[in-house]
Amino acid sequence: MESPEGDRIKVLSSSTPASSPAVPVSSGNGHVSPLFNFLSNLSPIKSVKAARYTQRFSETHFPTPPPVFRTPRLDLQRETSFFKRPHSQLKDYLVFDSDKVDEAGTDVHGQCGNRSNALLVPCLEKEVHCCSPSGGVEEYLTDPVEVEDFTNSVDSHVQQANNLHRLLQFSFNAPKETIPKVNYANDGNSEDYMLMFPDQAKADPPLSSLDLVETAVDQKDTERFDGSLELTSKNVNDQVESNLLLVSRTQHHEQYMAQISWNVKWQNAGDQLNQQSSSCQLPKSFERVKSYKGCLESSGSASEGSSKEATLQQCGTRRHLQFETAMTCKSTATLKSHSSHIVTEDADNLKIPVSFTDLESLIPSHVEPRGVSNHMEARSSDQTIASWTSFCPSEFIRSTQHGGTLSMSGPIPSGTGLHLNSISRSVPMSSDLILSNKLAGYMSSQEEKYTSGHNNNLAKNLNSCFISSAAGELHAHVDNNQQDDQGVEEISSDIFQSTDSIKPPCNYLHATLSEQQAAPCEGEILTSESIDRVEELNQCLHNLKTSTFRKRAAESEGCKRCNCRRSKCLKLYCECFAAGVYCVDSCACESCYNKPEYEDTVTDTRQQIESRNPLAFAPKIVKHATDSPANVLEDGNWTTPASARHKRGCNCKKSKCLKKYCECYQAKVGCSDACRCEDCNNSFGKKAESMYQRAERWKNHSHCKVDTTKTDTDCSKAGTVKQFSPRWEEFADISHLTPLSHSYSGAVAPSVSPRTRDCPKVSQAQLHPGSNLKSSANHLRWRYSPMSCTPQLFENKDAHELSSENTFTEIRKDDDIPEILKNTSTPTKEIKACSPNKKRVSPPQFPSQELMSSSSPGLRSGRKFIWQAVPSFPPLTPYSKSKEGISQMENDFEQNTSDH
DNA sequence: GAGTTTGAAACT
DNA sequence: CAGTTTCAAACTC
Numbered sequence: 001m002e003s004p005e006g007d008r009i010k011v012l013s014s015s016t017p018a019s020s021p022a023v024p025v026s027s028g029n030g031h032v033s034p035l036f037n038f039l040s041n042l043s044p045i046k047s048v049k050a051a052r053y054t055q056r057f058s059e060t061h062f063p064t065p066p067p068v069f070r071t072p073r074l075d076l077q078r079e080t081s082f083f084k085r086p087h088s089q090l091k092d093y094l095v096f097d098s099d100k101v102d103e104a105g106t107d108v109h110g111q112c113g114n115r116s117n118a119l120l121v122p123c124l125e126k127e128v129h130c131c132s133p134s135g136g137v138e139e140y141l142t143d144p145v146e147v148e149d150f151t152n153s154v155d156s157h158v159q160q161a162n163n164l165h166r167l168l169q170f171s172f173n174a175p176k177e178t179i180p181k182v183n184y185a186n187d188g189n190s191e192d193y194m195l196m197f198p199d200q201a202k203a204d205p206p207l208s209s210l211d212l213v214e215t216a217v218d219q220k221d222t223e224r225f226d227g228s229l230e231l232t233s234k235n236v237n238d239q240v241e242s243n244l245l246l247v248s249r250t251q252h253h254e255q256y257m258a259q260i261s262w263n264v265k266w267q268n269a270g271d272q273l274n275q276q277s278s279s280c281q282l283p284k285s286f287e288r289v290k291s292y293k294g295c296l297e298s299s300g301s302a303s304e305g306s307s308k309e310a311t312l313q314q315c316g317t318r319r320h321l322q323f324e325t326a327m328t329c330k331s332t333a334t335l336k337s338h339s340s341h342i343v344t345e346d347a348d349n350l351k352i353p354v355s356f357t358d359l360e361s362l363i364p365s366h367v368e369p370r371g372v373s374n375h376m377e378a379r380s381s382d383q384t385i386a387s388w389t390s391f392c393p394s395e396f397i398r399s400t401q402h403g404g405t406l407s408m409s410g411p412i413p414s415g416t417g418l419h420l421n422s423i424s425r426s427v428p429m430s431s432d433l434i435l436s437n438k439l440a441g442y443m444s445s446q447e448e449k450y451t452s453g454h455n456n457n458l459a460k461n462l463n464s465c466f467i468s469s470a471a472g473e474l475h476a477h478v479d480n481n482q483q484d485d486q487g488v489e490e491i492s493s494d495i496f497q498s499t500d501s502i503k504p505p506c507n508y509l510h511a512t513l514s515e516q517q518a519a520p521c522e523g524e525i526l527t528s529e530s531i532d533r534v535e536e537l538n539q540c541l542h543n544l545k546t547s548t549f550r551k552r553a554a555e556s557e558g559c560k561r562c563n564c565r566r567s568k569c570l571k572l573y574c575e576c577f578a579a580g581v582y583c584v585d586s587c588a589c590e591s592c593y594n595k596p597e598y599e600d601t602v603t604d605t606r607q608q609i610e611s612r613n614p615l616a617f618a619p620k621i622v623k624h625a626t627d628s629p630a631n632v633l634e635d636g637n638w639t640t641p642a643s644a645r646h647k648r649g650c651n652c653k654k655s656k657c658l659k660k661y662c663e664c665y666q667a668k669v670g671c672s673d674a675c676r677c678e679d680c681n682n683s684f685g686k687k688a689e690s691m692y693q694r695a696e697r698w699k700n701h702s703h704c705k706v707d708t709t710k711t712d713t714d715c716s717k718a719g720t721v722k723q724f725s726p727r728w729e730e731f732a733d734i735s736h737l738t739p740l741s742h743s744y745s746g747a748v749a750p751s752v753s754p755r756t757r758d759c760p761k762v763s764q765a766q767l768h769p770g771s772n773l774k775s776s777a778n779h780l781r782w783r784y785s786p787m788s789c790t791p792q793l794f795e796n797k798d799a800h801e802l803s804s805e806n807t808f809t810e811i812r813k814d815d816d817i818p819e820i821l822k823n824t825s826t827p828t829k830e831i832k833a834c835s836p837n838k839k840r841v842s843p844p845q846f847p848s849q850e851l852m853s854s855s856s857p858g859l860r861s862g863r864k865f866i867w868q869a870v871p872s873f874p875p876l877t878p879y880s881k882s883k884e885g886i887s888q889m890e891n892d893f894e895q896n897t898s899d900h
Numbered sequence: 901g902a903g904t905t906t907g908a909a910a911c912t
Numbered sequence: 913c914a915g916t917t918t919c920a921a922a923c924t925c
Contacts, residue, residue: 564920572909573919612910651907660922661906 562587562594569594570605572616577602580617615647621667622647649674649687657682 562569562576562583569577569592576583576594582602583594593601609616623644646664649672650657657680660666664675670685671677680687 562920567909567919571919573921575921578909609909616909653907655906655922659906661908663908666922 564589644669645672652677
């Protein structure tokens, strides 16, 4: 009898807690935003970690939110929310690093009592009921224009402010204030609370018309605190003055404020974090705006217009909240729902603002110390993330008031197979990419459900879990769709059982469940009770990680069946295991250990596998905007490039990629340059003929006509050796992974000239003269195509579509262009290097990571090369042949042609 | 359903 | 890291 224990021990000994970039480039349902990828890859200097994040980001389905950058900038540092709000609504406390605060002379923290380094600052918790239950994922991002319009119309809906009290009351119980320093402006009058910075109150007339929804510390404290928060950019401060002080008379307005704040925060976060590095003080205040479906009901007087606005705000709120999740840099906090308090205990840095969970929405307000698992991250630059992670060592756990709902991060389709690695890896490893992304996406979809049918039942609102552990974050998500009591209980139970597996070294932001609602908000930061709760939470998360998700994933996948006999279902041979799900009864496997009762073994095994290949459990098929031009079939027809491809490509030898042996074919995706298949005939898309092959064919065609004395073989060799870079194929691989790839899979001309057949990419460009969808990658290919193809490119008067002149110039100037690209003469052995049969040295990776991690000198060179080119957008100016290089190439081409 | 083929995964 | 072995799915009969 084989025991999993042996394996387990082995696994344990070899498992690497290190980073396991789980990075699905793209989940099956997501598209990588070209813009986002572009932004993510702007900087050629990236840490590995950053790369991972990038990948994670790239996998997010959310398009880059341009609107975010259109909103007014806010000063992150000054965003310390000095809010005014009715005392009855003061529930949240921000704990800032006492060191920083003390410098500012604040004594607030001293009154908190029990944390030497923690400052509790009352912060506002915005709980707004949003009238619009709608707001699906598609509404995730609010059109900035609409938001602006909304702003203008806010005053017209002032009457809704009257609903604020109701909303607040509805949302939470009045916490017991334990922070003496807090002054409540306009006690009991929710309509007239002004939230302002001391220096801004005067300067911002527009505010006079706005109602303050929030409570704030008294101005004195505010000033102190503000001073302590002085950070960096004045630009941001200026912007903050114009925006942060926005006070909404209505909850809609409030949401709008939050949105703007967060948008600005995000926009600035990357820059500031980068600039401020470890000394950076993250944005402080976190406004939690929650949209409740009950909003409309509670504010029945809301006009239709306001309802619409509410919808918009809700959308904005989503974004806001998501962004918010990432803000907890360096903070360890304990969050208690209802009166969520956040405790930060980072001695070195000012704790970052903690957001406050919304009772209903379950939207993660959590700030993630490592900034890893949020969609917010996905939207931030790599640098930003890196910065955060660099100085956010603490673990952070956040849960929402709704009982254990931890911060959530992304949209996970209900029932969608949750990648096991995403879950399990989170604990030992620094981050979970897949899950976070899924959670991020999921959030939006679930929010709507909540808004439409929420109640205060914590259990039923348990929607997601998020844990950030020392090594990383554990993201756990509970499918809200499965809100059956049993399911909820199971989840809740799991949540509170998972203490052991996750033992974050630091304090946690801790939220309790329903008891929290009843529990008064006490100023205590970490009590024994809190610790217990944390432990419970850990246990819960652990269980979620290992059990709940997998189980549900397996159930949802349903179709997964394995028949393993010797692998114990603990190897990637096992489809279930590879899919990150437990085997089910219907499996015919033998000696199966891929079961919940062996979850530890499974987890360990997974970790071991991931240690070898961090992406082992990542989706094999990545959707992407193909940059591959249509392929040329033997009959001269074109195939349409697939919108998705196998991440690593196949290696078929005999099946011709026409059977399910071929992973590409099985996944119903076309083969790509990444494939090493031979004689590919994939019906979903043949692998693009490599430049090498193309050139060879071309050479054979032309050379042999000229020199009939040569055999075909000779011709082939001559052409190959003479004209092709041995690593061209590698470039092809890279290029099709470049983030700026665009899809232009439209129909192509049915007929192509012989020439274009030799240079399909160019040809296609020609066939699409008006297209703006040319990828940089393709530009590169064209530019560096063998002479046989290049001339055509440059002959094309529409070549501007194909390449950016600037880019081209850049590349040409790049001294680091691989020699292989500079030298048309290529050693034979190098040709071997690009053999289609060549094994891939590095595991498949996402675009950025692939570039980053490549150990191949050729790839490195290529990477540099690519980076130069990737940022290039479609050229703004018509292509010009004036460039020396181009002219030279043309001449070469002509010469070459004439020779033949 | 048994046997074969195939290619990914794992191993050396 | 290239070659080999193991493995289980896919396929054939």
